[in-house]
Amino acid sequence: MQRFLRASAAIAALGMTMALSGCGSSSGSGDVTLKVVAADYGSSPANSSEKYWNSLAKEFESKNPGIKVDVDVRSWKTVDADVAKMVREGKAPDIAQIGAYADYVKQEELYSADELLSIPTQANFLSRFADAGKVEQTQYGLPFVASTRLLFYNKGLFAQAGLSAPQNWNDIKSDAEALKEKGVPTPFALPLGAEEAQAETMMWMLSGGGGYTDTVDDAYAVDSDVNISTFEWLQTELVGKGLTGPVAPGELDRADAFKAFTSGKVGMLNGHPTMMQEAEKAGVEVGMVPLPGVNGKSKATMGVADWIMAFKQAGHREESGKFLDFTFEDKNVMDFVGQYDLLPVTYSASETMVADDEHKDLRKFLEALPTAELYPFGKTSWAGVSEDIKKNIGKAVQPGAVPSEILARIGRDATTAENAE
Template sequence: MKRTKRSAVLALSAAAALLLTSCGFSGGNDSGGSAESEGAQTTLEMLVPTYSTGTKALWEGVIDDFETEHPNIKVNLEVQSWENIENVLKTKLQGNQAPDIYNGGAFAEFAAEDLLAPASDVASAETLADFQTAFADAEKYQDTQYGLPLIASARALFYNKDLMEEAGVKNVPTTWDQLHDASKAISDKTKADGYGMPLGSEEAQGESLIWFAGNGGNFGDAQKIAVNTPANLEAAEFMKKMIDDGVTQNDPGATQRTPMLNTFIQGKLGFAYALPQTVGQIKKENPDLNYGIAAVATKTGSPATLGVADRLMSFKNDGSKSAAVKEFFDYFFSADVYTDWVSTEGFLPTTKSGSEKLAGDETLKPFLDLLPNAVFYPTTNPAWNATDGAFKSLMGEIATGKSAQEVLDAIQAKADAAK
């Protein structure tokens, strides 16, 4: 009898202790206990998004090799989808569990709140000097570099040659009007849709900037987000014309990019703007697809495209891990490791040594050619994240009855409210 009583008390106190520890706000150093006993081991928390289905394995390979070289550093990898990663990060920030290494799009708002370690604290001078100047400059907030440019990418027009032939379209469109007419021909004369316009929450901001850039527009700069400018409005109105004339797929306002590109890969779409990785995807999933890659169609035909650069950054937390982060970044950006990573993912390199190594790559060539005319997101503006969110949730409304002016004004209002 006594024994059962004691074990009951034990079980209860154990349960209570469990509750207390698991529900409290822990301070982000829960790896402390076990790390001490194994000598001076540092554990780095790393949070990255998936660029492709191979991303996780690719990082795991890098981390394994790194850990063999640096037995005193352990890297915990967490991989999230692009749709979720910013929510995950936000939850971690609120719980004081900011990742030591983070791969993301925007960084300025974190820098503005002094959450990030300056790049010079987490990478050696040689590593920093190896980045191409244009990319390194885009990583600065108030003259201090915070991000390490990880990848660059540009969009190009993918066209289905078979569908063009079936619809009697001779030339690859280079202007908006040609793209409109070619898409209309394909929509009318074949069973496929003409142009794939993904304005759903996955990447409405990307599709929008491709069109805006085609009219000399952009989303503003580090100081001011400018969405409802005349140039952007004209572009948005042309997008709406494409939709209203029925030359796009159905329900463009609710279409995500990935499934839209899948229909292109299956040969059921005439035109779509896609990325370097799409080439690899087509090779794998439908190698028989008869397609070509051309420059983005713009209003006048002058070259312009959307460029994307993503970056690695380090949240400084209490600052005790910056030496270990530095080891990792220096290792990762060494020419061999980095070029292997970038070319496997199908992106364009941001380092000088990487560009030299990949200069002869045929798949990357059309995109490398477009890069000089690329327009980038204003990621150095702290209001960019809110603008990005507003595009994702609102831009599709040009397909559900609202006017281009109304939609751009609403996005601008959300951007202004984020200051």
């Protein structure tokens, strides 16, 4: 809390010093339409992110005559690839809110934060995430929202089976077996489908003592011995024993796994804060613990940040900066994170969340955020590697597959892509 308060005071001082950091010419006078592509955080049309963005755009337009905002909200399954295609075709949006930014830095497609944001806005980002948005010490990726991940379990199903929260991998397996005996369709949901397999993969890698990169030299280590052991365990002890439900993990998307959980068909899965709200609405009582390691506490918790960035192609630097400054005002940040039970990435909004009892269920996630381990966002190869993982990691747990071969192929391609940068 004190850290947030000190930072807020510093930001206020900066605000009195200078209003805007981006100097230079604007994109010109006259009406401008900003094209914004954003990811959908909703689980159904009823809570689609489109409603938030349309409301935000309307309010911004009323305060900024001459600037229109055209928002295109797309599924997480396709939005990263869709934006990449737009950029290749010379039709980049002015602003994209997606999962990775660094490959566009390599292509010199993005404005830097210095060119876009007011100093108070830029200084307000939590330092861990501001640093994660940098390539060669310059920030291009603007953190949009964050979350940490926990193991969720259905308290009702656990009580019926006489179970308590798992403390290690053997507990996960034995609990899943007990749930299966009680007729639970999916004792442990393992979504390694295309939607967000890179997150599920990283959670299990960290749980097994590994990760995407080597802690010594930050090189890719997808096929490290510990990562291979992790996927061999998942293949033999969960998938191979019929504990992951009727849908093959490589075909199971996160959204479908979450829906099954809130309908009472899943005993355990790895989830983010948004799931609390959906489970409560469905009357499912949820227990939450960190995903345990092989023999106890995992070495690290996974943190996830999603990014927003501004492209140079259309030349709307000044207008894009105004819209981004508006987007990061506390009210707008809290409107979004409050709707989806996500975590803010600014000091002032974090302070607001800590102080508000309405968000008390999120405090344990927020407390874990400063030390959570993130994707290797700063690697310009990460977007491509992430897509490769989404498409292929599910094969590593299929019956008859050799996990070491799948991981080795992904690892080789990752290293080749990084060395080519």
